[in-house]
Structures are given as C-alpha cells and as structure tokens.
Amino acid sequence: MDNISNKYDRLQDYLKSLNSVAVAFSGGVDSTFLLKVAHDVLGKNAIAVTARSESFPKRELSEAEAFTTANNIEHIVIDSEELDIEGFSHNPKNRCYLCKTELFSKIKAIAADRQLENVIEGSNTDDNGDYRPGLLAVAELDIKSPLRFAELSKDEIRHLSRELGLPTWNKQSFACLSSRFPYGETITPDRLNMIDQAEQTLLDLGLHQVRVRYHGNLARIETDENGFDTLLNKEIRNKINDAFKKIGFTYIALDLKGYRTGSMNETL
Structure with a gap:
C-alpha cells in the first residue's frame, strides 16, 4: 500500500x-x-x-x-x-x-x-x-x-x-466501439450501432465486463468469469439470442477464452 x-x-x-x-x-x-x-x-x-x-x-x-x-x-x-x-x-x-x-x-x-x-x-x-x-x-x-x-x-x-469514492472504481473497462472489428473489416455507422445495441443488451441482462466482436453475420461475445456464470442460465441465453437476431446477427458465439483487451490484435 x-x-x-x-x-x-x-x-x-x-x-x-x-x-x-x-x-x-x-x-x-x-x-x-x-x-x-x-x-x-x-x-x-x-x-x-x-x-x-x-x-x-x-x-x-x-x-x-x-x-x-x-x-x-x-x-x-x-x-x-x-x-x-x-x-x-x-x-x-x-x-x-x-x-x-x-x-x-x-x-x-x-x-x-x-x-x-x-x-x-x-x-x-x-x-x-x-x-x-x-x-x-x-x-x-x-x-x-x-x-x-x-x-x-x-x-x-x-x-x-x-x-477517493469515485463511482467508476469498479466500472467495466471500455474501449471505443471501433475496436470490435477485425482489421480490414469496414466500419460503418450501422455496424457500430449494432455493436452498441448488442453490448447494451448484455449489460441490461446483468453482465458486467463484455465485448461483442463483429464478424459479419456472427457476433462473438467476450465476458469475464461472472459473465460465464450468468450465461449458464438458459433463459438469459435465449433472451440474448432473440435480441441479437433482432439487431441483425444470424449467429451468436461465446468466446471460451473470455474477455481480454486487444483480442483483435491476436491476428497481428
């Protein structure tokens, strides 16, 4: 200390x-x-x-x-x-x-x-x-x-x-939504909005640390250990599936390695 x-x-x-x-x-x-x-x-x-x-x-x-x-x-x-x-x-x-x-x-x-x-x-x-x-x-x-x-x-x-009593002491880490796309994948306002809606859905359902990575019609969810526990609930998984499909994704996948910063850099 x-x-x-x-x-x-x-x-x-x-x-x-x-x-x-x-x-x-x-x-x-x-x-x-x-x-x-x-x-x-x-x-x-x-x-x-x-x-x-x-x-x-x-x-x-x-x-x-x-x-x-x-x-x-x-x-x-x-x-x-x-x-x-x-x-x-x-x-x-x-x-x-x-x-x-x-x-x-x-x-x-x-x-x-x-x-x-x-x-x-x-x-x-x-x-x-x-x-x-x-x-x-x-x-x-x-x-x-x-x-x-x-x-x-x-x-x-x-x-x-x-x-210091700051409300952000346990706030989830965040990076701009453009970081959710693989290098070379075109970033558009509509695609950014899809990611924003998808991540807000997860936060609203009780997940804390999340990323939704964009892979065309597939959304790859990264979350922390508590998030994995939350996703054991079938009802919550069904809500995510329904919400993501309304947003425009066809497939929804969970990244088994979990949340980590800079995962899009793993291809470099």
Missing part, C-alpha cells in the same frame, strides 16, 4: 508541475481518476474535454457529463467523427493512430485557446505491453500521460479510485 501511496504522491506532484491541463476525458476508470486528481490539484486550471462520436455510446457520454456536473468541473464536448477521417473506415492496423491524432489535435487547439499549458490522457502501465498505435500519436503531439509517469497500473487506479 505504501508503494501505491508513493505513486499517488508522485502523480499529484507531476500534475502540479504541469500548471494547467485539458484532460482527454472518456468517463472511464482511468480518465475519471486522472480528472479527479487533476482537479483536486489544479482546481479550475484543469478542464475536461470529451469527444462525441458514433463509436462512443450515449451512456458513456451521459456518465461523463454527470461526473463533471457533480464535481463542478468545466466540461467541453466536441464532435470528433472518426469515420470522416480518410482511411479510418477501412479499419487499418493504425486506425487508433489516425483517431488519436485527430482527437488530440482538436484538444490541443482547445487548450491553446484557453491558455492551458498541457493536454493529458489516461493511459496506464498496463497499456505498455499491447499493440497501441494511439500511443504514437500521444508521443508525436507531446500529450502527457501522468498515470504512466507515476507507474500506476489499472488495479492500482481502481484501488485509489475506491479510496
């Missing part, structure tokens, strides 16, 4: 040294924790910026807005439609790089307009090992990553979030 406390102190000191920040805020576990600490340290010199797009579910935006309102944090919502970025819809291997470059460029413009010295984002040490082309955009645009600087892991961020 002392080590976590030291990391938390290091995070606060680092944020203080940045003087003023615009936080790339998705409303997830990491960015909520980062925003909270930045606001605690810098007060009104820390603002939140959230990108609204078709790959960002409305529930996530609503939760982000609720958090900033409750904590009296200035919150700017911008439109950042990834599908308008040249090449993005073809889902190339550097899709995340294209998206982050566009997103962080817009946030940097907002920061410059507000005379804020830095833009910060919420990647942590768990992001270091996977294929993360978005981190190249972070480096190129000189976006700061305070959680990685403080060497905080996801589990440590959840622990500290719980101590």
Whole structure:
C-alpha cells in the first residue's frame, strides 16, 4: 500500500508541475481518476474535454457529463467523427493512430485557446505491453500521460479510485466501439450501432465486463468469469439470442477464452 501511496504522491506532484491541463476525458476508470486528481490539484486550471462520436455510446457520454456536473468541473464536448477521417473506415492496423491524432489535435487547439499549458490522457502501465498505435500519436503531439509517469497500473487506479469514492472504481473497462472489428473489416455507422445495441443488451441482462466482436453475420461475445456464470442460465441465453437476431446477427458465439483487451490484435 505504501508503494501505491508513493505513486499517488508522485502523480499529484507531476500534475502540479504541469500548471494547467485539458484532460482527454472518456468517463472511464482511468480518465475519471486522472480528472479527479487533476482537479483536486489544479482546481479550475484543469478542464475536461470529451469527444462525441458514433463509436462512443450515449451512456458513456451521459456518465461523463454527470461526473463533471457533480464535481463542478468545466466540461467541453466536441464532435470528433472518426469515420470522416480518410482511411479510418477501412479499419487499418493504425486506425487508433489516425483517431488519436485527430482527437488530440482538436484538444490541443482547445487548450491553446484557453491558455492551458498541457493536454493529458489516461493511459496506464498496463497499456505498455499491447499493440497501441494511439500511443504514437500521444508521443508525436507531446500529450502527457501522468498515470504512466507515476507507474500506476489499472488495479492500482481502481484501488485509489475506491479510496477517493469515485463511482467508476469498479466500472467495466471500455474501449471505443471501433475496436470490435477485425482489421480490414469496414466500419460503418450501422455496424457500430449494432455493436452498441448488442453490448447494451448484455449489460441490461446483468453482465458486467463484455465485448461483442463483429464478424459479419456472427457476433462473438467476450465476458469475464461472472459473465460465464450468468450465461449458464438458459433463459438469459435465449433472451440474448432473440435480441441479437433482432439487431441483425444470424449467429451468436461465446468466446471460451473470455474477455481480454486487444483480442483483435491476436491476428497481428
């Protein structure tokens, strides 16, 4: 615990040294924790910026807005439609790089307009090992990553979030809906909507950590151990089957390896 406390102190000191920040805020576990600490340290010199797009579910935006309102944090919502970025819809291997470059460029413009010295984002040490082309955009645009600087892991961020009383401490991990498609599979608004509806169905039925991966007319469900237990219930499986077919899927499969981040990178 002392080590976590030291990391938390290091995070606060680092944020203080940045003087003023615009936080790339998705409303997830990491960015909520980062925003909270930045606001605690810098007060009104820390603002939140959230990108609204078709790959960002409305529930996530609503939760982000609720958090900033409750904590009296200035919150700017911008439109950042990834599908308008040249090449993005073809889902190339550097899709995340294209998206982050566009997103962080817009946030940097907002920061410059507000005379804020830095833009910060919420990647942590768990992001270091996977294929993360978005981190190249972070480096190129000189976006700061305070959680990685403080060497905080996801589990440590959840622990500290719980101590701070943040509602996101046990929130499921989330990534933009575009990450549900195999590389090279075309991303469209209709397909994003199908994934959004499918994942919302699972959440509404009591599953917590889920991904629905798009494979044409087949939906591949990833979930955690508790989710597997829930799916032992035949009635719930039937509800999922009926709902997914109404959404537009012909086949529904359960990935026996379960939920893991970056599963689409396993083909690389």
